[in-house]
Amino acid sequence: MQQITAGIDAGGSLIKIVYKENGRMHFKKFPSNKQDSSISWLKTIAPSLRVSLAGGKAAAIQKKYFHDSIIIPEFQAASDGVRFLLAKENISIEESYLIVNIGTGTSWHVVKGDKSERILGSGMGGGTFTGLGSLLTQVQDYQLLTILAEEGNKEKVDMLVKDIYDSNDSPINGELTAANFAKGKKLNHTEADRLASLSNMIAETIVLLTSQAATIHQVNHVVIIGTSMIGNPSLKRALEFYLNMVGLTTVFLEKGEYCGAIGAYLSV
Incomplete structure (x- = not known):
């Protein structure tokens, strides 16, 4: 046998x-x-x-x-899995890079050659999206929550920079978030809008921590893995947008949840 x-x-x-x-x-x-x-x-x-x-x-x-x-x-296994998939997908990163593993929570690893080290962790992740999303909508299923988030409009719930400044006076991009959920007291938003805001808040928090870690460890590439990326286009799109904005090159691995x-x- x-x-x-x-x-x-x-x-x-x-x-x-x-x-x-x-x-x-x-x-x-x-x-x-x-x-x-x-x-x-x-x-x-x-x-x-x-x-x-x-x-x-x-x-x-x-x-x-x-x-x-x-x-x-656990962290060694994830790093070894990333190296395997990078080679399998013919992606070459010659310098040091960050791994951001977005599962129930999120952990950060810096990879330098054959060595990797966990440098940071956060309770913000897929568990936050599922748990808080259920409280905001009464929907329990993760994939249904991601579908709703994709349909929603975060501008109905988040206060943006352009809501504070006239477009000509804004010191930064008017589409950026000034305050998450700041319009929550208003009634003209849907469950989908609340989930879009939640997904964006998670993405922004992860990007903020990633940007700080990248500066400290002097890296330019970020490899995103984890189960929270499965069927979650709004999270992926926001991560890619914000990471690009702060000057980081982002890699999403096809089977990243299995690292x-x-x-x-x-x-x-």
Whole structure:
């Protein structure tokens, strides 16, 4: 029987699985509350299995299902996965760069050659969008929230610079946010508008921290990964726009949400 190797990234919201079969790499994800069914599925397709684990719930999965597996530090796995995908997508970054991993929260890593270091973390991320978005709209599903955010108009909720200054007098771009949710007391906005404002606030906060980190560590390239980018065009567009505005080159990896699982797989 052919033995299959797999990497599992067990995060706070999703379990991501990467395995290789017949020379092809496969990707699969499950909600974290479907842990039993996700592992049962994996063992069904690959009865003979070698596994490496990463993520916050890795120890629990190791104890329950894979006693002989190894656990790779989460941040190391993510960085190794980024290097793998950059090479796979023929993207060359000759200098040091930042990894911004937007999952339930957000973490920042600086990569210098073969070394990487986590330098910053924030509670602002996909968990913020889902949790606060549910409070603002009563919608619980993440993908429905992203669809609504794409349909909304943040100008109905956010106060922009142009709302304060006449266009000829504005010292900075009038389309920039002066105050998030400052028009919230008005009644002429929809659930979609509130979600557009929320998505923009998350993007602005991440860009602000990224810009500061890039200045401190003297880097010009930012690689964006993480599950919060999945099916979330409003967040991606805002990140790209603001990062470009502050002079940073942005890279979005096609399978960026699987970097941790890929890094674990590479260590099997």
